[in-house]
Amino acid sequence: MNSILSWITENQQIIYIVILMIFVGIEVIGRVPSVLHTPLMSGANAIHGVVIIGAIIVMGKAEHDNYLALILGFLAVVLGTLNVVGGFVVTDRMLEMFKKKKK
Amino acid sequence: MNSILSWITENQQIIYIVILMIFVGIEVIGRVPSVLHTPLMSGANAIHGVVIIGAIIVMGKAEHDNYLALILGFLAVVLGTLNVVGGFVVTDRMLEMFKKKKK
């Protein structure tokens, strides 16, 4: 209990950020019309591609003899990029059909 | 420029919290029907009464011979409390009339 509390205090800023982010995430898409569900999902999917930054860091930190790190890191970078690029492009294509939307 | 950047880095957590809070504040009341504008304003008014916490701290830290601090602090506490208590009570009264509201 005590330790949990002190943990909260140490990381209170992060905790605030996480909690607020959750509120934002929920509020921000609260009004989405159902026809946009799929593009929105696809867009969000692209955004979590931000994980690629982790992959880049792993890759960049790997020593030259550490092949495991190099190979896995490389793989991670490729997959991450796929997620990001593919995600945004697919979303954009889905949304092409809304361009004439007169809303 | 440079100093601003480093300032940002030092306080990035706070900055994130502030920015996210702004988003939350805007999103959270985005859908309010106009008949609720006044109660909502009144409610928000009560919430910023949280400033009283500052007053309490000032008051509590004041040395016993520092009359300025004591008097101003005391005044601040009174005013802050007015804001909080009055604010919430007024809001509650305004909202009484919505109780029968069948949404």
Add this chain to the structure above:
Amino acid sequence: MELNVLTLCYLIGSVTFIIGLKMLSNPASARKGNLVAAGGMAIAILGTIFLYEENGRKLGNYGWIFGGIAIGTVVGFLAARKVKMTAMPEMVSLFNGMGGACAALISIVEFNHFREPVSKLTDFEEIFRELHMELHNSYSAGFLVIILAGLIIGSVSFAGSMIAWGKLNGKVKDFSFKGQHIFNIVLMIAILGLATYLVIDFNASNAYLFYVIFALSLLYGIFFVFPIGGADMPVVISLLNSFTGVAAACGGFLYDNKVMLTGGILVGAAGTLLTILMCKAMNRSLANVLIGSFGGSKAGPGGGGTKEQGLYKEISLSDTAVVMSYASKVMIVPGYGLAVAQAQHACHELEKLLEEKGVNVRYAIHPVAGRMPGHMNVLLAEADVSYEKLMEMEQANEEFPTTDVVLILGANDVVNPAAKSDPSSPIYGMPILDVELAKNVIVNKRSMKPGYAGIENDLFFRPKTSMLFGDAKKVLQDLIAEIKSL
């Protein structure tokens, strides 16, 4: 340990504020939302009193603290309970002012803590280090900036709210002089200039400038609100409300206190949006309200710019009595005039009387009828008209086609067809109550004078419409007598 619990208290506080505000923006949950926020506030306050400590030292002066809280609670509670429902906006303005003042006072005290070292030793770097530790490593220049921000915003909000309060309860009259706006701008520049100077090179000799800034800020607050039309006060109050929020947030920076920070920013952001929404509802821009293009000048009776045009027909009390008592469905459209005349009780009486005669009576509530959002709801609720009888604009507009008589009591702009037909009209685009869909329209007001927007209303000259002049209260009482005597 205790400090950790305090952090948790603050966390809870912040979250309840958010949730409370969210619930407040939905009629179904609004009232609970208010309580949620209040609960969070209580936790945060109690936590501070009992758990707060600064470099190991707990808070003292409990006597003073509890004394102050006790007084504030009693006074605040009674004031809020006693106030007439229709006077609530004034109250809100008053309380908002209190908050602003509180923020300003905090800044003043902290400033004196801050300057002390200066008066002793002139070396700036010296205190720099002192503060460094003392103030959770927020460094002194930044510290001064925050103090000043709190002072300025707090004072403006305080002074402004007081004026707004005075205007709403009629103590203060609208007032403006040529070049008012230039004057304000100059004032603002002066304030900011002095503040910057103080931050850049601060020493014992120019410390007094702090109080100059204080005075100027109060002055600015006053002149900021003075020229704005009394009718626009709700908007102004909402704006000052968000100011106070920001002032509170400054306190949050000052003490590195998350609940003050988040709470303040939350209100600052929400308040700003709310202000804009309010303007939208009357479809005007915030700028337009602040410059007071018509809000100030032409509001209320005697408002200019009314050119007589066409003919209107009057209707006698007795005819009105007959028409209404033999109607099967009557819609009452209350407006600002009803509030001015304090005729809500008479109105409710009429409603009951007609219902006894088997007439189906409803009220059509326009969102911006009156002078504050929900004004009519408050007014009628005070005369305990049952909530079921109140229809919002959309519903009402659907009902009109099947309505025999629409009785308009002191409403004008909200039924002005120009909002739909005439693009040049200042209210063009504002959704209105389509009373003309009904069979007959009877309009009660004291004259042909325009309403808030200060513009002519074609409706009064339409064939379906007949005018019933006189003070709303008086007319209603006579009408009731007439109907009884039928």
Add this chain to the structure above:
Amino acid sequence: MELNVLTLCYLIGSVTFIIGLKMLSNPASARKGNLVAAGGMAIAILGTIFLYEENGRKLGNYGWIFGGIAIGTVVGFLAARKVKMTAMPEMVSLFNGMGGACAALISIVEFNHFREPVSKLTDFEEIFRELHMELHNSYSAGFLVIILAGLIIGSVSFAGSMIAWGKLNGKVKDFSFKGQHIFNIVLMIAILGLATYLVIDFNASNAYLFYVIFALSLLYGIFFVFPIGGADMPVVISLLNSFTGVAAACGGFLYDNKVMLTGGILVGAAGTLLTILMCKAMNRSLANVLIGSFGGSKAGPGGGGTKEQGLYKEISLSDTAVVMSYASKVMIVPGYGLAVAQAQHACHELEKLLEEKGVNVRYAIHPVAGRMPGHMNVLLAEADVSYEKLMEMEQANEEFPTTDVVLILGANDVVNPAAKSDPSSPIYGMPILDVELAKNVIVNKRSMKPGYAGIENDLFFRPKTSMLFGDAKKVLQDLIAEIKSL
């Protein structure tokens, strides 16, 4: 200095993600929103590559990094460009899987950095301190927790997405065995148990458990999605999507990296809500989807629980041709069947033909027609039907009373009156297209079999309705021929 710029990049990134997502949830701004988010992402990535440094050391292996990014970009771009519009959900699922895998891989690598010290010295406290500095003072137990969280969530998301992908493009068939759910629960418990054990007492000897957890997580992902009906994949993908978000956030904790943290949490939260909204749109609960109450068992042709009842009348192609070409207003209601038959082009042709004959043709699009939200929009857009011709449910329901003929192409549940009349029906409460308001209703499907919900549809037995059996594509082509030959 550079690190400070990087912080700014990340700040910008986080904000653009929020704004982008907000814009994405509004048809007018959706496309721009996507670009905004993409821009922010680019800034964050480039910033990391060129500015990131850890205790003074910059990143190396640029060759590998750019190589990887190049490959990913080319492949991802081409894949996303080439894919048929109707196959996009598969694509999304695939990309989502990639993200999950990426997160899992990061965890594996970091784990090996983490264990090294262990294999050398057994004293736990020792490495504790080491890591303490190395890892931005996140202490090792917490560190391990985060790694494991990233591993588990990432792997589940990866494996699950692959299955979902397989199901959508028909490679993987629905499959479930008795006690499937119990099995899954046990699996989950095992994973969590092992993880906890690893965190509590971690040493060289039990490090291998990490990979056991990895394997089990993949397994769980597979069996989590297997039993769920292929038709519910959009919902599942959205759920896995939010999982990946959380996995990314773990990375954010790991490197104390704000943009990963915020971006991940944002998607985690939004994705979860979106999943729930999707279920609401078909009015079912998430639980109901995951347990697959009917989604799994009865979906598609051959679905059980159809009891013949009443009589229905058929209509011949020629009659249909006549009725339609002499109608003044025709509404086409596309459904899942149209997608199955890939009849969108034939459909567009029919529309053009009728328009030439002066018939006013419109499409009535139900929000959950087909198997993913917007499925029909995508489908018809592919056959470039102009967007103006598509009407949303509300509009459409207003149009039906003035419509002569409604042609239902492979739609069933979305026009099932039971949703309004029969509280016992599983789709009760789902808003439907009120086709019965029109003069005539012609239904094209291959048989009397039920649709997705696996329930009988009274509409087919109503007097106004006549059935036109056959595969949508075939029928449309013949119909076009008929009309031409009139």
